[in-house]
Amino acid sequence: MDPLFRLTDIHFAYPGRPPVLAGVGLTIRPGERIAVHGANGSGKSTLLQLMVGLLRPTAGTLVAFGAPRCVERDFHVVRRRTGLVFQDADDQLFCPTVTEDIAFGPRNLGQSPAQARATVEHTLARLGLEHLRDRVTHRLSGGERRLVALAAVLAMAPEVLLLDEPTNALDAPTRARLLQILTDLDQTLVLVSHDSPLRQALATRHYRLDQGRLEAG
Numbered sequence: 001m002d003p004l005f006r007l008t009d010i011h012f013a014y015p016g017r018p019p020v021l022a023g024v025g026l027t028i029r030p031g032e033r034i035a036v037h038g039a040n041g042s043g044k045s046t047l048l049q050l051m052v053g054l055l056r057p058t059a060g061t062l063v064a065f066g067a068p069r070c071v072e073r074d075f076h077v078v079r080r081r082t083g084l085v086f087q088d089a090d091d092q093l094f095c096p097t098v099t100e101d102i103a104f105g106p107r108n109l110g111q112s113p114a115q116a117r118a119t120v121e122h123t124l125a126r127l128g129l130e131h132l133r134d135r136v137t138h139r140l141s142g143g144e145r146r147l148v149a150l151a152a153v154l155a156m157a158p159e160v161l162l163l164d165e166p167t168n169a170l171d172a173p174t175r176a177r178l179l180q181i182l183t184d185l186d187q188t189l190v191l192v193s194h195d196s197p198l199r200q201a202l203a204t205r206h207y208r209l210d211q212g213r214l215e216a217g
């Protein structure tokens with residue numbers, strides 16, 4: 001099967017800072033579940049942001065969904081087909097209510113208000129979050145916000161899901177719920193996480209980001 005993503009010799013540095021990525025290579029095929037771990041600051045979040053074009057490599061090539069992706073225009077389709085769940089849910093959620101936050105993406109993709117409402121209901125039901133439907137987003141707990149951020153991304157039906165530390169600061173029952181939700185998904189997955197049991201439970205391939213490069217393990 002053709003890869004969904006192929007990253008070749010990717011280098012990246014934030015302006016005026018030492019290199020974060022120094023020759024990353026990664027091929028992701030449909031259905032794979034890839035886990036990435038590594039020390040704080042090793043560049044895991046940076047790697048996810050590069051994959052959807054929120055950052056651009058300083059060198060190297062990124063092929064996604066069968067085409068090289070270089071400039072902003074190239075990434076529109078990548079972001080339609082790839083959902084990034086940010087480490088901080090507050091980067092994802094910006095509407096007054098949970099329903100509006102989850103409807104935002106589907107509306108942007110052209111769904112009518114009625115279609116988007118149906119998508120919201122379906123997504124909430126799928127994640128067992130119906131009780132949060134009418135809640136004010138900024139009054140949710142941290143764990144609830146995280147689940148709603150995941151719902152907001154899943155509502156857009158991405159083919160590839162990029163998860164940045166999804167279990168950070170979750171209590172045991174919420175973490176277990178999230179693990180069940182993620183286990184049941186059929187999306188191709190890239191999971192960045194310090195949570196070793198989560199990585200073991202979910203991933204089919206394991207990498208460590210160290211000194212700017214991805215190594216198996």
Ligand SMILES: Nc1ncnc2c1ncn2[C@@H]1O[C@H](COP(=O)(O)OP(=O)(O)OP(=O)(O)O)[C@@H](O)[C@H]1O
Nearest residue numbers: 014015017020038039040041042043044045046047
């Ligand atoms: N916008 C930015 N400007 C400058 N430096 C940044 C920026 N964002 C991140 N960095 C730095 O780049 C390096 C990689 O950060 P990144 O967030 O990708 O690491 P990470 O592996 O995801 O870390 P963690 O495990 O702590 O989430 C760190 O040294 C970080 O301080």
